[in-house]
Amino acid sequence: MSKLTKTGIKIPSLKQPADQRPVVDIPLPSRLFVPLIAGDGGACQLIANENETVQKCAVIATSGTANGFVYSPASGVLEGRQTVFHPLLGNVPCAIIKCAKTKADTRKKVPLASLSSEEIINLAFKKGIIDELDGQPLAKKLSACRKSKNPVLIADGSDSEPYSSSSWAVINQWGGLVYKGLKLAAIAAGTKNYKIGVTLDKNRFAGLLEKYRQAINPSVFIKADGKYPASYDLGNLKHLKKADICRLGVQACLALYEAVAFNRPQIDCVVTVTGDCVSNPRNVRAPFGTPVEHLLNFCGLSDPPEYVIIGDAMTGLAIQSPDIPIVPGITCLIAMKNRVQPPAHPCIGCGRCAAACHAKLLPYEIMRRLDNMQYERLDYLLPEECDGCGVCSYVCPSGLDVADKVLEARDSLGNIFMKWGVGDEL
Ligand code: SF4
Ligand code: SF4
Incomplete structure (x- = not known):
């Protein structure tokens, strides 16, 4: 059961056993x-x-x-x-x-020249680096950060959704390289403020600091609040109080380091493969273009899945066919026997969706106006601020897919207002 907080919710973690296992390279x-x-x-x-x-x-x-x-x-x-x-x-x-x-990777290291911000951004574009957190080109995000007054970069390894542990797996296995990539990203963004964020209990956090004691200053690591969606409190870091926080994917940071150090494009990603149909849940590294089915077969299926979801349980999409390819931005695959979907009832106006929404929206009101075709009033409710986190649907006691409605309003990009005309009363 979820526990409501002011921003976001506590959800059960379903990451084990994948998050305890090392990343493996999938056969081609x-x-x-x-x-x-x-x-x-x-x-x-x-x-x-x-x-x-x-x-x-x-x-x-x-x-x-x-x-x-x-x-x-x-x-x-x-x-x-x-x-x-x-x-x-x-x-x-x-x-x-x-x-x-192919033979094992034999990569030649390019001497790390002191690159300028512009050169790093160009390289990130050229090598096709996509940030797995939001599917945006890393170069675009870094260019935007550069325009900000006081940017703080956070390589976000929080894996705040319930099943995914791919970010943690990357930090655990290649933390030193993620750190080097983050430092390059910081040069590109013109900032000296950067952190690596994780969600770990006290013991595992201490283990992480110890593991990277030689390579990474412990003050670089910060802990996420453990809620979904994760947030980081930088309040105790006085000089960062008015910072513009820019979250970067840890895989994007790793890819940036590899682009600079080895002239390597981003050609693969780490994906958590899990769910109650998967016999051997784990994090695998797969080349882009690998069919989903190949990842599922590699990890083994104990039962034929009823649902295969790309992405995690809160924001993922059920797919019809497992032969679609892995593309940048997919970090989790879930194969499930069935998905428990209680029957939906009318909205009871409890306000739980609004209380849990980290974007401070009124999801029930957006849904109501959409359902009643009161399009002309929707824009005051700022549906464009919704990031599709799915929390409003998760907490709704009536089993309504509120997030889907808010996203419908957001993605209409104002078209429905045009269709009906501002001021129409229906
Ligand atoms: S899906 Fe959108 S409206 Fe719903 S809680 Fe998340 S940000 Fe708010
Ligand atoms: S949580 Fe569900 S029932 Fe409660 S106000 Fe929101 S939409 Fe209505």
């Missing part, structure tokens, strides 16, 4: 389906020919702009192009790469 699938979309969001055209052999990390498509590239996540043969429906991207053309067995 027979084929990868790589979306032909560059890190800057531009649609790309293949530059490699059909049946051509492509090497891991080679450019296979370009948007024609200075930073718009798609890289091959593995060596193999480019078999062609196919349009795939992806719940996060819609109908998207993908390059099909028949994977070849």
Whole structure:
């Protein structure tokens, strides 16, 4: 049962046993389906020919702009192009790469030159780094931070949703490299204030500090409040009181370090594979374009799943087919026997959704106005402030999917106001 707090809620953690296990590299699938979309969001055209052999990390498509590239996540043969429906991207053309067995990564380290902010941002664009927290290009976020007066970067490893432990797994395994990437991000953003945030109990937090004692100043680590969505209290750090907090994904920080140190594009990600149908829940590192089914088979299925969700339980999407590819931004996969969905009842006006909303919205009121087609009044309720965290639906005793309604209002981008005309009373 949830416990209401002023901002966000306490939810049970379902991360074990995946969060206790090291990250493993998944064996290559027979084929990868790589979306032909560059890190800057531009649609790309293949530059490699059909049946051509492509090497891991080679450019296979370009948007024609200075930073718009798609890289091959593995060596193999480019078999062609196919349009795939992806719940996060819609109908998207993908390059099909028949994977070849490759030797272990032998990467040459590029000497870490003292790069300028602009050079780091350009590299983040060019190497296609997407921040897994929000699906935004890392370069765009860093450019925005640079314009802020007093930015504080937090590499957010809180994994505040119930199942996911991929951020923690990355910090636990590659914390020193995440830290180096975060420092590069701080140069790009023009700030000396940066932290790594985690959600851990006292003992595990002490273990983390001890593990990285030589590599990372302990004051860099901060603890999230343990609620969902997570927040960090920087109040005791006086000089950071009026800071603009910018959260970065720990995988994006790691990718930035690898882009600078090894000239490596972002070609893979760490995904938590879990749920009551998964026999061996764990965090796996998979190349982009790997079909979801391949990850599930690798971790083993004890039962055929009724639901497969990309993302976590609070914000994830149920998918119809497990052959969709892993793309940047997917950090968790859940395979479930069934999803308990109590029957919905009318709103009783209890206000729990409003009390729990960290964006301080009135979700029930947005839902009511949408349902009653009072579109002209919706804009006063600022649905655009909703980040889709799903807390309002989670706490609703009537079992209403309030978040879905708020998102409907948000994503209409004002179109429904135009449709009916401001001032129409219906
Ligand atoms: S989904 Fe939106 S409206 Fe609902 S609690 Fe989260 S931010 Fe608030
Ligand atoms: S939590 Fe549910 S029942 Fe309560 S006010 Fe919000 S929508 Fe209505």
